[in-house]
Amino acid sequence: MPLTDTAADDVLDSEATRIQKARLWSDDGWTARVIKNEDDDGWAVAMTRDGESEPALVGPWTMGRDKKNPKPLDAPAFSTLVKTASEVIRRHEQQRHAMLHKNVYVTADARTTKVTLDIIPDEDDPYALLSAIDDTGEQLAQVRVAPNFKLNATSAAAWIESGFLRPERS
Known part of the structure; x- marks a missing residue:
């Protein structure tokens, strides 16, 4: 009905x-x-x-x-x-x-590293966390970066090659 x-x-x-x-x-x-x-x-x-x-x-x-x-x-x-x-x-x-979540894989010295960028969209203080994770899942490094950090294979490789030093602000 x-x-x-x-x-x-x-x-x-x-x-x-x-x-x-x-x-x-x-x-x-x-x-x-x-x-x-x-x-x-x-x-x-x-x-x-x-x-x-x-x-x-x-x-x-x-x-x-x-x-x-x-x-x-x-x-x-x-x-x-x-x-x-x-x-x-x-x-x-x-x-x-x-x-808000990006990742790339970088292979260097016969080792693959996953590099992730997790943007935290806080209203007062937005930021991002740049992390490196090895092929066993262990976190190698993590640094706080600007939320507009451009993650790509080149920037990830440069970060790894620097010994995971915090990248310069873009």
């Missing part, structure tokens, strides 16, 4: 943590809200994770049969929206991780 936006058709569980309305669904840590699209006459759906102030995903929503009102939310649509919004967050986290 399709849900409508009337109070009689709203489905709430006993703890009121699960809301299933035509334009508002909340379950499993997510809330889907069908909203008027500000850019045109259509509708959009905003997916917000519990505890977050901004939606993780906002996308177009299908018009109902009357071509004026939005199609009501339902369980399959909500499930798809949760999966899509979760994927958006996962990709964002992967991108952020890639921006």
Whole structure:
């Protein structure tokens, strides 16, 4: 049975943590809200994770049969929206991780060394940690560097050749 936006058709569980309305669904840590699209006459759906102030995903929503009102939310649509919004967050986290954590491998004297740069984006004092790790996983050195330090094979090799002296500010 399709849900409508009337109070009689709203489905709430006993703890009121699960809301299933035509334009508002909340379950499993997510809330889907069908909203008027500000850019045109259509509708959009905003997916917000519990505890977050901004939606993780906002996308177009299908018009109902009357071509004026939005199609009501339902369980399959909500499930798809949760999966899509979760994927958006996962990709964002992967991108952020890639921006803050870099590594290169340098081979010298028949020894491979992994050099990592971990940026710490502190609001007051951002910095980065430059680390060298041998092929057995043992940390050889670690120094604090500027967060804009450019890690590449050349800079890593120069740092290793210097005996792991702290690189000059760039």
